Amino acid sequence: MKILAIETSCDETAASVVAKNPKENYVKVLSNVVASSLILHSKTGGIIPDIAAREQLKFIIPVIEKAIENCKLKIENLDAIAVTYGPGLIGSLLIGVETAKTLSYLWNKPIIPVNHLFGHIYANWIYPQSSVLGSQLSDSSQSVHQLTGKLKTDKLESENRQQKTDNRILFPAITLLVSGGHTDLLLMENHNNFKWLGGTLDDAAGEAFDKIGRLLNLPYPAGPTMEALAKNGNSKAFTFPRPMIGSKDFDFSFSGLKAAAMREVIKLKKGVAKEEGRPDNAQRREHWREGLLLTGPQLKAAKKYNVKSILLGGGVTANQKLRDELIHNTKYLIPDTEIFFPKKFLCTDNAAMIGAYAAFHPEEMSWNKITANPELYFE
Ligand code: KG4
Numbered sequence: 592m593k594i595l596a597i598e599t600s601c602d603e604t605a606a607s608v609v610a611k612n613p614k615e616n617y618v619k620v621l622s623n624v625v626a627s628s629l630i631l632h633s634k635t636g637g638i639i640p641d642i643a644a645r646e647q648l649k650f651i652i653p654v655i656e657k658a659i660e661n662c663k664l665k666i667e668n669l670d671a672i673a674v675t676y677g678p679g680l681i682g683s684l685l686i687g688v689e690t691a692k693t694l695s696y697l698w699n700k701p702i703i704p705v706n707h708l709f710g711h712i713y714a715n716w717i718y719p720q721s722s723v724l725g726s727q728l729s730d731s732s733q734s735v736h737q738l739t740g741k742l743k744t745d746k747l748e749s750e751n752r753q754q755k756t757d758n759r760i761l762f763p764a765i766t767l768l769v770s771g772g773h774t775d776l777l778l779m780e781n782h783n784n785f786k787w788l789g790g791t792l793d794d795a796a797g798e799a800f801d802k803i804g805r806l807l808n809l810p811y812p813a814g815p816t817m818e819a820l821a822k823n824g825n826s827k828a829f830t831f832p833r834p835m836i837g838s839k840d841f842d843f844s845f846s847g848l849k850a851a852a853m854r855e856v857i858k859l860k861k862g863v864a865k866e867e868g869r870p871d872n873a874q875r876r877e878h879w880r881e882g883l884l885l886t887g888p889q890l891k892a893a894k895k896y897n898v899k900s901i902l903l904g905g906g907v908t909a910n911q912k913l914r915d916e917l918i919h920n921t922k923y924l925i926p927d928t929e930i931f932f933p934k935k936f937l938c939t940d941n942a943a944m945i946g947a948y949a950a951f952h953p954e955e956m957s958w959n960k961i962t963a964n965p966e967l968y969f970e
């Protein structure tokens with residue numbers, strides 16, 4: 592099955608062609624094009640919906656044309672069009688949805704509407720994935736540690752992937768979705784059954800990164816910049832609260848942390864706190880230990896439900912520190928559980944992940960029944 596996928600839920604305009612063989616348990620990406628208006632939003636500290644939608648109107652047709660051209664397929668060889676119908680910004684969603692409907696009518700192809708949140712999760716089924724087994728990692732991480740003095744997770748990921756032959760994500764699986772708008776924990780029994788276990792009570796994790804970034808005058812979105820700056824930081828410089836860490840349920844909270852960070856920034860700006868020789872502002876981010884805050888509940892759930900796989904998805908999961916924390920803790924707690932991450936460029940918004948979900952759930956709909964739903968959640 593070959594699917595043209597379209598994603599326009601936020602500021603990206605993305606199109607991709609993916610293919611899935613019914614006998615295979617993964618999706619191949621034949622082309623993947625992403626145009627972003629981020630540069631226009633980076634100075635304003637957030638996305639301005641009108642500007643995002645106007646840019647998407649300009650990009651949508653060239654991006655789709657490029658995706659089809661890059662995979663060298665003829666339109667008649669496409670089996671369906673997948674499109675994100677929510678959640679997201681209404682103006683942005685409408686551009687993708689209405690374009691998909693028009694193409695569906697013109698080309699006489701069925702449409703598969705996709706929930707953006709499931710798209711992030713299904714980035715894990717795109718081949719080749721990154722995967723590590725907790726127990727495998729404990730050996731190889733030690734040797735790499737000795738050689739270089741530093742855990743090189745990327746290298747380990749690719750080494751371990753080479754050892755694995757089937758690339759199969761086994762169920763049940765625990766999935767942590769962490770993006771700019773969502774922080775949710777799900778138990779997946781199989782491709783059609785899942786249970787929502789918990790989510791954030793206030794801000795999403797990515798939103799906390801971005802809001803603190805604005806206080807520090809970092810460009811939007813702040814997550815990648817903070818990650819880069821934190822590499823030279825001092826993780827012991829500040830002690831920040833870790834909300835919900837002792838909680839028995841699977842919820843998250845980031846607003847207390849955000850407020851505490853804000854107080855420190857204000858103190859620093861007033862010259863009240865001393866900087867203790869820290870080379871830059873972002874090292875305070877380092878001490879938040881997002882790995883524990885975010886992956887603590889995931890590991891707790893993984894143990895409780897005795898899962899076979901642990902999955903990450905969403906923009907924040909591009910963060911290497913988060914990945915390292917998860918790998919590290921899994922090794923001690925549940926070493927036989929395999930961890931899967933999407934490739935880093937597939938963590939942030941893209942259309943390949945939308946195609947991946949559609950390929951596993953080819954639930955077609957007539958074009959005149961599809962409407963954008965900005966409030967869509969897990970249903
Ligand atoms: O999934 P995504 O592209 O969009 C949404 O669906 O929200 O996620 C964007 C979020 C932003 O908040 C951004 O700051 C964060 O992901 N992000 C990161 C990193 N890369 C992107 N956060 C931490 N570390 C990163 N490397």
Ligand code: ZN
Nearest residue numbers: 711770939940
């Ligand atoms: Zn997203």
